[in-house]
Amino acid sequence: MGKDVIIACDFAGADETFAFLDKFKEEKPFVKIGMELFYAEGPSIVRELKARGHRIFLDLKLHDIPNTVKKAMAVLSRLDVDICNLHASGTIPMMQAAIEGLTRPDGSRPLLIAVTQLTSTDQETMARDLLINEQIEKVVMHYALNAKKAGLDGVVCSPLEAAKVHEACGNDFLTVTPGVRFADGDIGDQKRVMTPSEAKKIGSDYIVVGRPITAAPDPVAAYRRCVAEFIG
Numbered sequence: 027m028g029k030d031v032i033i034a035c036d037f038a039g040a041d042e043t044f045a046f047l048d049k050f051k052e053e054k055p056f057v058k059i060g061m062e063l064f065y066a067e068g069p070s071i072v073r074e075l076k077a078r079g080h081r082i083f084l085d086l087k088l089h090d091i092p093n094t095v096k097k098a099m100a101v102l103s104r105l106d107v108d109i110c111n112l113h114a115s116g117t118i119p120m121m122q123a124a125i126e127g128l129t130r131p132d133g134s135r136p137l138l139i140a141v142t143q144l145t146s147t148d149q150e151t152m153a154r155d156l157l158i159n160e161q162i163e164k165v166v167m168h169y170a171l172n173a174k175k176a177g178l179d180g181v182v183c184s185p186l187e188a189a190k191v192h193e194a195c196g197n198d199f200l201t202v203t204p205g206v207r208f209a210d211g212d213i214g215d216q217k218r219v220m221t222p223s224e225a226k227k228i229g230s231d232y233i234v235v236g237r238p239i240t241a242a243p244d245p246v247a248a249y250r251r252c253v254a255e256f257i258g
């Protein structure tokens with residue numbers, strides 16, 4: 027299972043995305059496409075990025091009845107994405123259906139990871155809006171274990187949760203962690219952050235990095251610094 031840096035391509039359209047990626051002459055970074063870019067450009071953005079040689083984490087966070095998720099996942103597996111995701115709160119039957127949909131006739135499939143609790147949900151909103159009164163850490167671990175039971179490959183989590191997830195679910199269970207900042211960088215709206223080298227130490231498998239690379243004066247240098255700190 028490869029450790030890698032995934033660049034969050036949080037751009038509004040294809041032109042901006044390609045202008046950004048054209049700066050990379052020597053590397054083909056692993057990229058994350060989110061809802062904004064996918065809904066703006068549709069599946070063609072995935073096909074084009076694949077044709078250019080990028081690996082893709084398609085971050086669409088599916089959550090629906092099992093049959094609908096299964097069919098949607100079948101479409102994503104035909105698009106040949108490398109990682110896709112869903113909400114663990116959709117339940118184990120939904121996650122199992124997702125795996126079925128994702129699995130190609132030859133048995134291969136993209137990696138599938140689960141969002142546990144969004145970091146925008148805190149203890150108070152979880153209790154007030156969702157009527158979940160357990161401690162948030164317990165909920166996150168419960169969802170991670172559900173994802174493992176359903177046969178998923180890992181979870182998206184804060185770098186601060188990665189070690190605990192590995193402890194509970196095993197070291198082969200992937201932790202994909204956003205919220206990464208350079209030690210001398212601006213943290214922006216992220217609240218709980220780690221540097222790439224700290225994320226490496228605590229055992230993150232993939233780090234998802236957006237603005238520290240996309241908004242850097244020299245994005246290629248920032249990407250290389252991330253790779254050097256996290257993998258190198």
Ligand code: C5P
Nearest residue numbers: 034036144145204205234235236237238
């Ligand atoms: O620019 P920045 O490095 O903060 O980007 C992080 C990326 O990871 C964004 O695409 C953001 O939506 C995503 N993300 C996150 N926190 C989560 C889940 C996803 O920052 N809990």
